[in-house]
Amino acid sequence: MPIWGHVALLCRAIADEGRQDAEQILTKARQDAAEVITAARDAADKAYQQEIRSAKSKAYADAKQRVDHAELEARRAIMAFRERIIQTVLDTLDQRLQDFRKAPDYAAFLRLALKEGIDHLPGNQFIVEVNDTEVDLLHGEIEKQMGEESLQIEVKAAPDCNGGLRITTRDRRLRYDNSFAARRQRSENDIRREIWSVIFGTESTPT
Known part of the structure; x- marks a missing residue:
């Protein structure tokens, strides 16, 4: 090939x-x-x-x-609504307390408020502050109180005391506030629980 x-x-x-x-x-x-x-x-x-x-x-x-x-x-809205309801009731209570100052029993209340304060404070010399429109009314009750006990009480007008009274020891070291505002503040938690129980069916506010 x-x-x-x-x-x-x-x-x-x-x-x-x-x-x-x-x-x-x-x-x-x-x-x-x-x-x-x-x-x-x-x-x-x-x-x-x-x-x-x-x-x-x-x-x-x-x-x-x-x-x-x-x-x-939604929870905030419900709480805000309930708080408005409670505040409305508290405002109504405040108004009724102011109306009570015109009632016949108010003088007796002042006497009881005075005795309660005296029982909580030491000594027998006190300064009592009351609204200037109620000074004369309190003087009458003080005379009854002093007739029962050996006390020295000075009454002073306090325009900012809108109902009730404030009691101070003579040296001003101790005070027992029995004004409407102080009494309501001390009782507010109980009042709120009562409102919750009556209106909302529970004895305490939700957290």
Whole structure:
């Protein structure tokens, strides 16, 4: 066979071997590509599912926050409404206390308020403060009190004392405040509990 025939056979063999190598490489590349594509799809699907879960979690958190906020606002509105009701009752009580100052029994109340203060303070010399419109009324009650006990009582007008009286020892070291304002303040918690019990059916305010 001429040399060119051998060369042609050799080239054909090399070409056939090259094709086989190329096919193997191509097959391997296709397999690698398929694996890469599959891995990418899996990663993309996981990322998508994660995004869905994150979105759901965020949506749930947002919804819960809105619900919690709405519940808080509702509780505040209810408490504000109940406080307005209680304050209305307390304002009515204050007005009735002021009206009581015109009642016939008010003089007897002043005498009892005076005795209560004296019983809580040491000594027998006192300064009593009362509204300037009630000084004369208190003098009459003091005369009754002093007739029963050995007491020295000085009465002073106090325009800011709107009902009741304030009693101070002569040296002004101790005071017993039996004014309407002080008595209501001391009793306010009990009054509020009574209002809650009567109006709202419970003896205490919610926390």
